Amino acid sequence: MRWNQQELVCLKENFPITEDKKLSDTLGKSPNALRIKASRLGIKKASSLIREELELNEVEEQVVIGSLLGDLSCRINHTSKNANLEGGHCLAQKEYMLWKIALLQRLNFKIRKTKIGTYLFQSKNFRALNEYHDLFYSNGKKSVNRLILDRINKLGLLIWYLDDGSYHKRDNQGKLHTNGFSFEEQVLIKEWFKEKYGIDPRIHTLKGSKKYEGKVWYYLSFTVDDTKRLLSLFKEFEVPSCMKYKLGDQTTSHSILLNEVTEQSSWPISG
Numbered sequence: 001m002r003w004n005q006q007e008l009v010c011l012k013e014n015f016p017i018t019e020d021k022k023l024s025d026t027l028g029k030s031p032n033a034l035r036i037k038a039s040r041l042g043i044k045k046a047s048s049l050i051r052e053e054l055e056l057n058e059v060e061e062q063v064v065i066g067s068l069l070g071d072l073s074c075r076i077n078h079t080s081k082n083a084n085l086e087g088g089h090c091l092a093q094k095e096y097m098l099w100k101i102a103l104l105q106r107l108n109f110k111i112r113k114t115k116i117g118t119y120l121f122q123s124k125n126f127r128a129l130n131e132y133h134d135l136f137y138s139n140g141k142k143s144v145n146r147l148i149l150d151r152i153n154k155l156g157l158l159i160w161y162l163d164d165g166s167y168h169k170r171d172n173q174g175k176l177h178t179n180g181f182s183f184e185e186q187v188l189i190k191e192w193f194k195e196k197y198g199i200d201p202r203i204h205t206l207k208g209s210k211k212y213e214g215k216v217w218y219y220l221s222f223t224v225d226d227t228k229r230l231l232s233l234f235k236e237f238e239v240p241s242c243m244k245y246k247l248g249d250q251t252t253s254h255s256i257l258l259n260e261v262t263e264q265s266s267w268p269i270s271g
Contacts, residue, residue: 003037015043052082052127054106062156063103064132069144069152070163074133076125083129085109088120095240096162097121144185149192158234167227167248174227174248179206179217186218197233199226 003011007027014023015038020031027034038044044052056064064085068074072087085107089097097119101109107123114120123129136142152160164177178186186203193199201220208215222230231247239247 008041011037012041012043054126054128056128059155060104060106061151062153063100063159064129065148065152066156066159067100067163068132068136068142069148069156069160072163073142074129074136076130076133080125082125082127083133084125085123085129086121088118091117091119093242094119095242099240100159142180144181144189146188146192149189154233155237158237158239161230161234162239162243162246165246167231167246169248172224172227172248174222174230174246176201176220176222179219181218183218186220190220193220197229199229201226 007029010027011023011034014026015034020034024031024034064072067085067087071089072085074083074085076083085104087097097111101111101121104123107126107129109121109123111119111121135148136144161174161176166175166177167173168175176189178189181189183203190201190203193201199222201222204219204221206217206219208217227248234247
């Protein structure tokens, strides 16, 4: 079916901002015909343009980098040229998950609650995330390098620690469970902590049980003094109450960066 000039003008003006079904009724053409014509003319949905043009601000970048060093994944699937973020948290960390998603609200996350009560969350695909996919997955598997570490500030380190760190109240010592990285990467992280913060973590080895016989993992531990130095870096931030146990006896007051964006009270969660 041919398009007249009036229909083309209507398509150009309304396709980016109007639901396909509604515009289909207006023009008397199928939604598929609208999408095909729009594609040929280079007309995109406003949301698609945003996903192509959005650039992360400093806070968003630090949350993304810190989370990718921790529990988050960044993927480019076969149906998209751009990357998205995926992660999950247990019920006890729901408040922390919502706090992080609020800081990244422009990435338009969807949250799904599983049958066992855990939460999975996934962002839309954004061109801006391709950079982080390339940084972390240059060899097809998540890895860490000095380029990544040198981009982290205290906020990024806080997110990494809240994701993968632990605090043992009995001995007042902290750990960073970096078991997803190789021994060479552990050495790199250890050297980075020493150079940037004067903190010198120790590398520990964990050997697999019968089920994982021959498998070796690593983690970093901090002395009492180094744990104090590490946690003192986070004093300016107010973290979700469910994660404050990881900060030991360190108390926080007000965040100069995060208090405004953590007021998001609810997010749609599908079952």
